[in-house]
Amino acid sequence: MVPLQDEVTETLVVRARDGDDAAWARLVERYSAMLWAIARGYGLCDADAGDVVQTVWLRLVERLDGLRDPSAVGGWLATTARRESTRLAARRGRDLPPSVAPPAAEPGPPPDQVVVARERVGQVAAALSALPRRCQTLLRLVAQAACHAELAAALRIPVGSVGPTRARCLATLRRLVG
């Protein structure tokens, strides 16, 4: 039997629909980071982003039996998260858009491989914070292995624009990282 964590999404949806709570938990683990990233992309604070993610999962539960195409659930989740985020951001009056804050530079760490890797992550984080928010969100989702349909739904752009947008954001990030 295929281990649950490697099951394709469609199988997880069908199994969850048949009452397999472990399959549901796996779906939640697979997609919550995407939903969180989308909510963050709208500048929502921790509490509001958490509310969006929870609402999206509750919405999927109510739709589970009526879902026409279980393999397309990622796109459905992304669309629902975007709509819920827009709604909540509008209710909040679009205040205080937080961004990824670059971590403070640590002076004189020992030249050890782990530290070098951490510094590299710090550089990438600093570069990300200089990008437009939509680019940040797109790259975050790409890094989480979101597919083109999910990216298109999350950012509300045509599927055909995903490739060029992705390339442009990556090139800008690469330039900033140096």
Next chain:
Amino acid sequence: MNEDDLLAHVRAAFEMLDPVPRSVLSAGRAAIGWRLPSAALAGLTGDRDGPVAAGVRGGTARTLTFTCPGLTLEVEVTGAGRDREVSGRLVPPAPALVEVRHPDVPPGGLTARAGPGGLFCLPCVPEGPVSLVLRLADETSVVTSWIRL
């Protein structure tokens, strides 16, 4: 750095600076507990804010509309905190037992009865995710889509 390395660093940066809180994951896992496959779903078709009807205490009211084949539920939410009140109307009018579903409310802990006119009122509805279950006279049930109060 090749593209895969760069993206791995992007992932690591977000995991370090803005991880998904555990509580968010556990709320997602718990969501499946609210499944009620036997009930028809009334989807949200309207959500707007407006002034409270004249003669009622001031402030704004949020009006929500839920629809499923053969039934529309109009809900008005007024007040805030402990004074939050949810009043509703079934169209066409029908008697029903209305139950609030909310993670902090035990099952059956907050209910109201809609009379033959289809009107009901639920006082003290806490903030957070809310869905209403309507148990109709013919023993069928309708659940509303989850909304956040």
